[in-house]
Amino acid sequence: MSRTERDNWQDPDEIARRVQDGTLTRRNLLKLFGVSAASVAFTSAATGTAGAEGVRYDYVVVGAGSAGCTLAARLLADSRASVLLIEAGGSNDLPEVRDFTKAGSLTAPGSRLIWPFQSEPQPALLNQPQSFVCGKLGGGSSSVNGMVWVRGNPADYDHWAAQGATGWNYANVRSSLDALTGPIKPSSELTRRNLLSQATVNAAVDVGYAYNPDYNGATQFGVGYTQLNVVNQIRQDAFTTFLTPYLTDPRLTIMTDAEVARLTFDSRKAVTGVVIKAGDRQFTVRAECEVVLSTGTINTPRLLQLSGVGAARDLAPLGIPVVADLPGVGANLHDHLISVTLKKLRVPEPESHLTAMDVNVFTGRGRVPGTPAYEFQVYYTRDGYPPYPGNSMSVGVMNLHPTSRGHVKLRSADPAVPPIIQPNFLQTAEDLDTQVEGYRLAMELINSRGLRDWVTDEGSLPGPGFDTREKLIEAVRTYSQADFHAVGTCRMGTDANAVVDPQLRVRGITGLRLASAAIMPSVTSGNTNAPSMMIGDRCGRLILGRS
Numbered sequence: 001m002s003r004t005e006r007d008n009w010q011d012p013d014e015i016a017r018r019v020q021d022g023t024l025t026r027r028n029l030l031k032l033f034g035v036s037a038a039s040v041a042f043t044s045a046a047t048g049t050a051g052a053e054g055v056r057y058d059y060v061v062v063g064a065g066s067a068g069c070t071l072a073a074r075l076l077a078d079s080r081a082s083v084l085l086i087e088a089g090g091s092n093d094l095p096e097v098r099d100f101t102k103a104g105s106l107t108a109p110g111s112r113l114i115w116p117f118q119s120e121p122q123p124a125l126l127n128q129p130q131s132f133v134c135g136k137l138g139g140g141s142s143s144v145n146g147m148v149w150v151r152g153n154p155a156d157y158d159h160w161a162a163q164g165a166t167g168w169n170y171a172n173v174r175s176s177l178d179a180l181t182g183p184i185k186p187s188s189e190l191t192r193r194n195l196l197s198q199a200t201v202n203a204a205v206d207v208g209y210a211y212n213p214d215y216n217g218a219t220q221f222g223v224g225y226t227q228l229n230v231v232n233q234i235r236q237d238a239f240t241t242f243l244t245p246y247l248t249d250p251r252l253t254i255m256t257d258a259e260v261a262r263l264t265f266d267s268r269k270a271v272t273g274v275v276i277k278a279g280d281r282q283f284t285v286r287a288e289c290e291v292v293l294s295t296g297t298i299n300t301p302r303l304l305q306l307s308g309v310g311a312a313r314d315l316a317p318l319g320i321p322v323v324a325d326l327p328g329v330g331a332n333l334h335d336h337l338i339s340v341t342l343k344k345l346r347v348p349e350p351e352s353h354l355t356a357m358d359v360n361v362f363t364g365r366g367r368v369p370g371t372p373a374y375e376f377q378v379y380y381t382r383d384g385y386p387p388y389p390g391n392s393m394s395v396g397v398m399n400l401h402p403t404s405r406g407h408v409k410l411r412s413a414d415p416a417v418p419p420i421i422q423p424n425f426l427q428t429a430e431d432l433d434t435q436v437e438g439y440r441l442a443m444e445l446i447n448s449r450g451l452r453d454w455v456t457d458e459g460s461l462p463g464p465g466f467d468t469r470e471k472l473i474e475a476v477r478t479y480s481q482a483d484f485h486a487v488g489t490c491r492m493g494t495d496a497n498a499v500v501d502p503q504l505r506v507r508g509i510t511g512l513r514l515a516s517a518a519i520m521p522s523v524t525s526g527n528t529n530a531p532s533m534m535i536g537d538r539c540g541r542l543i544l545g546r547s
């Protein structure tokens with residue numbers, strides 16, 4: 001590497017651009033500076049290449065996922081602070097993470113890139129447990145997700161504020177949402193290329209949905225090509241997108257393969273440390289200013305409960321000493337349920353058809369005034385996965401505003417035992433009615449005239465005769481899955497069951513904030529990656545007093 005070439009790489013924006021467009025991998029970036037990954041930002045705690053033990057950091061952020069990465073980036077950008085970012089998983093600098101077409105394989109059973117969480121069997125879904133997997137690597141779930149980019153409806157955030165999340169209405173969160181797109185470049189360039197996608201959009205317009213070229217723009221309603229956070233066919237995960245400019249900044253230390261087992265507190269309920277388990281080592285690090293948990297919807301209540309912060313009535317029987325009796329920890333779990341109708345394609349799609357989630361429809365009157373009731377995700381499946389055959393197209397429908405609420409609770413005081421995840425899907429009559437009505441609309445679209453030349457009834461799911469309410473309920477119970485948009489288990493608000501206040505500070509504890517999908521009072525109208533990234537960025541601004 002010549003001196004001049006190296007000088008060209010002193011511009012963080014240029015580095016970020018080159019990593020994002022795939023012309024520079026992170027490993028090569030570090031080589032460029034003549035250093036190994038372990039000696040710059042990364043500390044692989046498991047192999048003990050370097051110790052953060054004994055070193056003090058201004059901020060300790062636990063979890064390098066969607067929110068943790070935007071939070072760390074905001075703290076580094078807007079202050080002189082030092083940040084330790086602790087991640088239970090390993091690096092995301094992997095070809096299968098970068099290649100956006102490999103998303104499906106990343107969450108397959110046995111993958112080392114996920115927390116393989118499963119819910120309790122769901123009585124409303126033929127007693128099937130549901131997948132609640134989430135990413136366990138740099139970038140968290142943004143490194144394994146489907147990359148569908150949806151900001152949410154402005155009315156969702158106004159609704160948060162109305163529920164007690166003062167200062168989180170759309171006017172307040174907008175600057176953090178806008179700040180994401182700049183580094184992230186959501187685009188429908190790939191999805192609009194495919195003839196099947198074009199036929200689907202036309203069919204939806206024929207059915208009566210207005211064409212909407214940008215559901216993240218002036219209005220969310222209508223049918224449009226799915227926007228993906230993919231550039232040059234490379235995933236734009238939170239780690240690569242937001243932290244690349246800081247990888248050689250000495251103020252940032254990233255500790256991978258390091259799971260925080262619990263937090264420690266003094267007698268005045270101030271956080272004193274973060275106990276880290278890495279391989280067979282266990283050690284504690286401290287923050288000069290604050291600790292923030294960005295550990296996501298399942299692991300955040302779990303970690304708090306393991307540390308004695310949760311409902312005293314649940315912790316006491318497990319022998320966990322109670323630090324703060326916060327009954328809201330782990331409550332309010334909810335997720336979108338996606339109900340799928342499918343048809344086999346008459347002719348296989350050409351290899352040039354690269355995308356899966358091609359078309360989105362937002363429609364209906366949501367129970368939050370101003371929001372849609374439903375999101376349809378229309379996707380093409382080249383390879384089958386039970387019970388869905390390959391070479392098919394599906395219309396999946398989500399009720400965007402479910403009313404059923406569940407919980408995350410410890411099964412045991414042993415941190416190695418997975419928690420109880422009880423989402424209570426379709427527990428309310430309203431949720432069942434809304435889902436069934438959405439399913440009827442999804443079937444109307446997949447059976448519509450505009451798709452007849454593309455699909456065949458042979459092998460369709462559900463089969464023929466599913467036209468009565470009873471049969472539609474049967475189909476919903478059979479062909480629905482959790483859609484990986486779990487939120488709400490450490491709800492923000494001001495009432496007795498809120499876990500964090502609108503500044504994201506854990507109530508009754510000093511020096512501890514939460515920033516992840518766990519703090520959402522209610523799920524937004526769409527996929528949850530962008531809203532989670534927004535929460536991280538806004539948390540950084542709140543900490544620095546710049547909101």
Ligand SMILES: Cc1cc2nc3c(=O)[nH]c(=O)nc-3n(C[C@H](O)[C@H](O)[C@H](O)COP(=O)(O)OP(=O)(O)OC[C@H]3O[C@@H](n4cnc5c(N)ncnc54)[C@H](O)[C@@H]3O)c2cc1C
Nearest residue numbers: 063065066067088140141145146147148260516517527529
């Ligand atoms: C398979 C899948 C597909 C999805 N598809 C989409 C999509 O297409 N579009 C969309 O918008 N959203 C999608 N989502 C949802 C979206 O990705 C998540 O809502 C969002 O990433 C959540 O961000 P988060 O910061 O709350 O948590 P995460 O991104 O999950 O980050 C949490 C991080 O904390 C780490 N961690 C947890 N516990 C500990 C601990 N004790 N110690 C150290 N580290 C810890 C985890 O390893 C992880 O890296 C999908 C999610 C999944 C799982």
